Structures are given as C-alpha cells and as structure tokens.
Amino acid sequence: MAIVIRLVEFSESSYVSTLFTEDFGKITALAKGARRQKSPFENALDLLAISRVVFLRKSSSAMDLLTEARLEQPFRAATRDLTCLYAGYYVAELLQTMTDERDPHPELFRSACKTLQSLNGSQDVGIEVARFELSTLRDLGHLPTFSECVECGVSIPLNGRRVSFGQLAGGVVCQRCRVGKRHVVSLSSNAIQSLMQLSDLNSSRDAIELTATVRGEIRGLLNGYISHLLGRRPRMYGYLTQLR
Ligand SMILES: [Zn+2]
Structure with a gap:
C-alpha cells in the first residue's frame, strides 16, 4: 500500500512519482505512460490517493519502476x-x-x-x-x-x-x-x-x-x-x- 505524495512530469507520457509506502517508506518511482489518456494506472496515481502498488527496485543510483497501481481510496x-x-x-x-x-x-x-x-x-x-x-x-x-x-x-x-x-x-x-x-x-x-x-x-x-x-x-x-x-x-x- 502507498500514498501518492508527489508527481513530477517526466516525459511526454510519464511521471516521476513519490510514494509513501507502508513497507518501504518513501520511494521515488518512474510511472511510464501515466500521463497518457489511457494510463495503465488510471486514478491510482492521483495526488493523495491510497493505492496498492507493485514496483521494481533498482540499484541505488537508478529510480524504481512502478509496474502496477490499483486505487484503494481516492482523496475527495x-x-x-x-x-x-x-x-x-x-x-x-x-x-x-x-x-x-x-x-x-x-x-x-x-x-x-x-x-x-x-x-x-x-x-x-x-x-x-x-x-x-x-x-x-x-x-x-x-x-x-x-x-x-x-x-x-x-x-x-x-x-x-x-x-x-x-x-x-x-x-x-x-x-x-x-x-x-x-x-x-x-x-x-x-x-x-x-x-x-x-x-x-x-x-x-x-x-x-x-x-x-x-x-x-x-x-x-x-x-x-x-x-x-x-x-x-x-x-x-x-x-x-x-x-x-
Ligand atoms: Zn526544569
């Protein structure tokens, strides 16, 4: 589980997301395609949404890669x-x-x-x-x-x-x-x-x-x-x- 605490536009189609996760603390993960109309993450990456996430951990110098995110609780x-x-x-x-x-x-x-x-x-x-x-x-x-x-x-x-x-x-x-x-x-x-x-x-x-x-x-x-x-x-x- 993770709270989306920051989103920075990365490329035409992606975001760098900062997630505060339950198990790993704060992580920074690249969310490829998140800015597209048909984002694979849908609303799971809205600011302050609480979502279930899967990410690939990279070496200390590289950003983690977000592979899945499913919305649990929107911030309304x-x-x-x-x-x-x-x-x-x-x-x-x-x-x-x-x-x-x-x-x-x-x-x-x-x-x-x-x-x-x-x-x-x-x-x-x-x-x-x-x-x-x-x-x-x-x-x-x-x-x-x-x-x-x-x-x-x-x-x-x-x-x-x-x-x-x-x-x-x-x-x-x-x-x-x-x-x-x-x-x-x-x-x-x-x-x-x-x-x-x-x-x-x-x-x-x-x-x-x-x-x-x-x-x-x-x-x-x-x-x-x-x-x-x-x-x-x-x-x-x-x-x-x-x-x-
Ligand atoms: Zn005293």
Missing part, C-alpha cells in the same frame, strides 16, 4: 472545501520533508491514511491536522514533553497558570530552567492539556473540543516547533491560516 477532500484540500497537501509535505527515502515508518503510514480518510469525511480539519502532526513527531522521535520540564524532569502543574514551552528544548520548561533560554513561548494550561489529549493515541476523536483561543495557541506552537525542526517554514502554512 477537494470537493469539501479548500482548507481540507490544503490540509491534505500539508500531510504530503510533512511525509515528503520529514522522512528519508527507504526508511519504513508503518505507524506513520497508517496515521496518514487515517488522516486522509477523515479529511474526506466531516471531521474537524484543525483537530485532524494537529493529531497528524503530533503522531508524526512521535513516530520520528520528536514528540515534545508536555508534563515534565524537558531540562530537569520536574513535573509541571497545570493549575490554570501559563506554562513556558522551549521551542528548541523540545518541551515545557519549569520557571528555573526557563531563565536565559531563547525561543520560549508561553501557553495556557488549557492549550497544554489539549496538546496532551491530541497526542494521546487512545483518546477518542470526538471527545476533543477546542476553543478558538486554544486553537490559535496550538497552531502557533506547532508551526514554530515544526519550522525549527525543519530549519524552514513548511510551504503549506501560508494556506492553512484558516485553522487558527
């Missing part, structure tokens, strides 16, 4: 609204920029599939995006700590007071460790609590409700944190301002 969010569409593009961008070629992350694959499915339906886009970002961070070993100071380990009480979060440190920091740190933002207890809930794999999707203020705080935090990790702002942030 475009017909819902633009924010859903952009959220889908953002999922593709994170998979593209945060994972390496041929580095399998089956958990992340499943969480991306679930997110695309939810974007096809009527789920809350802001919540879906935040959940996907947090599960990506968890899978790649970058999930911030929300309950203990990331520096000294002391537990941080959520008693309605504001909490400091170190963007570079990668988590909440206590008042003592906060001193002299750069790139520290202040968050409400509610925002931290919601982030813990959103990153909890067992929490039910329906149980989460976010006020506009908390939404804004969470967007600001995740935007800053992911930009720090990548060393630049993801391209899709400009299109996702509605989620604030």
Whole structure:
C-alpha cells in the first residue's frame, strides 16, 4: 500500500512519482505512460490517493519502476472545501520533508491514511491536522514533553497558570530552567492539556473540543516547533491560516 505524495512530469507520457509506502517508506518511482489518456494506472496515481502498488527496485543510483497501481481510496477532500484540500497537501509535505527515502515508518503510514480518510469525511480539519502532526513527531522521535520540564524532569502543574514551552528544548520548561533560554513561548494550561489529549493515541476523536483561543495557541506552537525542526517554514502554512 502507498500514498501518492508527489508527481513530477517526466516525459511526454510519464511521471516521476513519490510514494509513501507502508513497507518501504518513501520511494521515488518512474510511472511510464501515466500521463497518457489511457494510463495503465488510471486514478491510482492521483495526488493523495491510497493505492496498492507493485514496483521494481533498482540499484541505488537508478529510480524504481512502478509496474502496477490499483486505487484503494481516492482523496475527495477537494470537493469539501479548500482548507481540507490544503490540509491534505500539508500531510504530503510533512511525509515528503520529514522522512528519508527507504526508511519504513508503518505507524506513520497508517496515521496518514487515517488522516486522509477523515479529511474526506466531516471531521474537524484543525483537530485532524494537529493529531497528524503530533503522531508524526512521535513516530520520528520528536514528540515534545508536555508534563515534565524537558531540562530537569520536574513535573509541571497545570493549575490554570501559563506554562513556558522551549521551542528548541523540545518541551515545557519549569520557571528555573526557563531563565536565559531563547525561543520560549508561553501557553495556557488549557492549550497544554489539549496538546496532551491530541497526542494521546487512545483518546477518542470526538471527545476533543477546542476553543478558538486554544486553537490559535496550538497552531502557533506547532508551526514554530515544526519550522525549527525543519530549519524552514513548511510551504503549506501560508494556506492553512484558516485553522487558527
Ligand atoms: Zn526544569
């Protein structure tokens, strides 16, 4: 199984496709004839489609060759609204920029599939995006700590007071460790609590409700944190301002 995360025109008739596969991680494969009217792949190579694929692995220097692709789940969010569409593009961008070629992350694959499915339906886009970002961070070993100071380990009480979060440190920091740190933002207890809930794999999707203020705080935090990790702002942030 694979998610189509990028398509680049290759020749008159072909695409170079980037696929995030369940078993092999990200791969780049040539899809011969995919741009023809009667493509052998039909809709299985539409952007963000989830498809069953067969490909031939080439040596490290050559591109893999896609030989078969059969559509399992189309990405229909475009017909819902633009924010859903952009959220889908953002999922593709994170998979593209945060994972390496041929580095399998089956958990992340499943969480991306679930997110695309939810974007096809009527789920809350802001919540879906935040959940996907947090599960990506968890899978790649970058999930911030929300309950203990990331520096000294002391537990941080959520008693309605504001909490400091170190963007570079990668988590909440206590008042003592906060001193002299750069790139520290202040968050409400509610925002931290919601982030813990959103990153909890067992929490039910329906149980989460976010006020506009908390939404804004969470967007600001995740935007800053992911930009720090990548060393630049993801391209899709400009299109996702509605989620604030
Ligand atoms: Zn501390």
